Amino acid sequence: MLPGGNMQSNTNIKLPLAFILYALAALVISQFVLFANNDVLAMGQFRIPDIWMGAHFLLLGYAIMIAMGAMYQLVPVALLAPIWNQTFGFIQYIITAIGVTAFSIMLGVAPDKALYGGIIAIIGIIMFIVQMIITISRQEKKNMMTGFVLGAISCFFLTIAAGFMLAWNLSNGGISSHGTILSTHITLGVAGWFTLLIFGFSYKLVPMFSLSHGYSMKWAKPAFMTYIVGLAILISSFWLDAALIATIGWFVLMTGFFFFVLDIREILNKRIKKKLDKPFSFSLIAIFNGLGVHILAFIFSISGIQTTSVWGWLIFLYVMAWIIFSILGYLYKIVPFLWWTHKYSNKIGNEKVPTLKEMIDEKNSVILFTLFIISTAGLTVSGLLYINILVFIFQGLLAVTSLLYALSIIRVLTK
Amino acid sequence: MSLEKKVGAALFEVIDPELGINIMDLGLVYGIGVDTEDNVKIVMTLTTPGCPMHDSIKIGVKRRISQIEGVGDIDIDLVWEPAWSPAKMSDRAKERLGFA
Numbered sequence: 001m002l003p004g005g006n007m008q009s010n011t012n013i014k015l016p017l018a019f020i021l022y023a024l025a026a027l028v029i030s031q032f033v034l035f036a037n038n039d040v041l042a043m044g045q046f047r048i049p050d051i052w053m054g055a056h057f058l059l060l061g062y063a064i065m066i067a068m069g070a071m072y073q074l075v076p077v078a079l080l081a082p083i084w085n086q087t088f089g090f091i092q093y094i095i096t097a098i099g100v101t102a103f104s105i106m107l108g109v110a111p112d113k114a115l116y117g118g119i120i121a122i123i124g125i126i127m128f129i130v131q132m133i134i135t136i137s138r139q140e141k142k143n144m145m146t147g148f149v150l151g152a153i154s155c156f157f158l159t160i161a162a163g164f165m166l167a168w169n170l171s172n173g174g175i176s177s178h179g180t181i182l183s184t185h186i187t188l189g190v191a192g193w194f195t196l197l198i199f200g201f202s203y204k205l206v207p208m209f210s211l212s213h214g215y216s217m218k219w220a221k222p223a224f225m226t227y228i229v230g231l232a233i234l235i236s237s238f239w240l241d242a243a244l245i246a247t248i249g250w251f252v253l254m255t256g257f258f259f260f261v262l263d264i265r266e267i268l269n270k271r272i273k274k275k276l277d278k279p280f281s282f283s284l285i286a287i288f289n290g291l292g293v294h295i296l297a298f299i300f301s302i303s304g305i306q307t308t309s310v311w312g313w314l315i316f317l318y319v320m321a322w323i324i325f326s327i328l329g330y331l332y333k334i335v336p337f338l339w340w341t342h343k344y345s346n347k348i349g350n351e352k353v354p355t356l357k358e359m360i361d362e363k364n365s366v367i368l369f370t371l372f373i374i375s376t377a378g379l380t381v382s383g384l385l386y387i388n389i390l391v392f393i394f395q396g397l398l399a400v401t402s403l404l405y406a407l408s409i410i411r412v413l414t415k
Numbered sequence: 416m417s418l419e420k421k422v423g424a425a426l427f428e429v430i431d432p433e434l435g436i437n438i439m440d441l442g443l444v445y446g447i448g449v450d451t452e453d454n455v456k457i458v459m460t461l462t463t464p465g466c467p468m469h470d471s472i473k474i475g476v477k478r479r480i481s482q483i484e485g486v487g488d489i490d491i492d493l494v495w496e497p498a499w500s501p502a503k504m505s506d507r508a509k510e511r512l513g514f515a
Contacts, residue, residue: 345470346474348475355432
């Protein structure tokens with residue numbers, strides 16, 4: 001028999017939880033900032049300070065902080081490598097939280113000074129990258145998930161390098177290719193970092209939550225390689241200013257995403273748990289949203305559509321319907337697990353303890369997820385059609401839903 | 416009732432918190448051994464290597480067995496070979512998961 005060995009994670013739950021709580025606050029703030037600026041959203045104007053503030057609270061404050069917190073929790077259990085230094089992790093949390101908050105606010109109120117907040121955020125992010133690289137380097141047996149996580153971290157590093165150049169340019173000027181760097185920054189951050197990370201963790205989480213066995217993961221490597229090549233082609237198209245190359249890039253990215261979907265489909269087909277938990281199903285819906293957005297991007301690209309607002313709303317859909325929806329669903333599994341481990345893991349075997357499912361209100365989650373879908377879809381359509389009143393209503397709905405969602409997660413901590 | 420049977424019965428009360436099903440019905444327990452000094456050895460697995468519930472379930476098993484009167488030392492041997500498969504589940508567990 002093969003011994004199990006020591007696979008305990010030993011992560012202090014305060015560390016991932018601190019990131020997650022900050023992120024929930026940032027999600028709510030971002031949505032209310034965007035709601036306060038619904039008039040400019042309705043005009044399809046995304047490159048103004050207040051929208052930068054809302055977008056960075058959403059992407060840096062919410063999505064990245066959640067990703068960091070989730071990685072502190074998931075890397076030890078998924079890659080079987082303990083976190084290198086948890087004290088360093090807490091320091092990294094404080095620096096990143098201060099940096100992200102300062103950077104996002106300054107982007108809105110004093111963009112020329114955003115660089116200073118950006119520098120603090122970058123220090124925090126680099127500390128995180130160092131933490132993860134050392135942690136992953138201790139993994140005994142590298143696998144495809146290691147590749148996805150390292151690929152994601154590499155894109156993350158390049159994203160912040162590009163972001164720093166943008167912030168520098170806002171403060172000091174002198175860089176003429178601001179727009180090209182911005183496109184590179186968005187692609188590396190949104191498609192590179194988040195997508196590769198979600199791909200990687202999905203290979204662990206989807207089989208675990210669906211109790212799937214006997215699947216092959218045969219498309220994992222092609223998905224990884226293809227997506228990386230697609231990113232390189234798309235980014236090169238920005239610098240070469242070549243529409244044809246951009247179309248090829250979108251095609252290759254779509255193909256990479258499709259390979260990933262093939263694997264997920266096989267995992268789900270071979271699942272034992274036939275009735276899936278609702279929040280997890282929401283994360284699965286996000287995967288198909290992601291494929292849909294990639295298909296749309298390819299169609300728009302090959303059709304020669306260059307309207308800024310169309311691409312702006314497509315990026316919005318990419319962020320919300322794929323990345324944010326994935327995270328919203330998984331969080332309903334991750335937070336109950338963290339809290340259960342903290343409160344009940346020492347009681348199992350001694351007394352009756354709740355199951356993870358009993359720690360969440362699944363019925364309410366369905367309502368919240370439905371509201372997220374309605375508000376995101378409604379916002380996109382009304383934004384594309386420039387219908388101010390509907391943008392106001394759907395962004396308002398999204399802000400209120402985000403608040404209720406954050407409260408529902410915090411409620412788990414009272415169970 | 417022999418100590419071995421008492422241990423087996425007690426393990427029906429250790430629930431996998433993710434699935435809400437006890438570890439015996441899930442087929443996670445491969446063997447229960449009791450020596451002449453009433454020391455207990457459990458050979459068991461989990462549904463997947465790197466299961467986040469790794470520590471909790473292992474501790475839960477140990478704690479539940481320790482509540483049985485007369486038990487000596489308890490040794491939990493967590494193994495990954497043979498790997499767990501759905502075939503190891505009881506009909507009751509399969510039914511709960513909609514797999515039957």
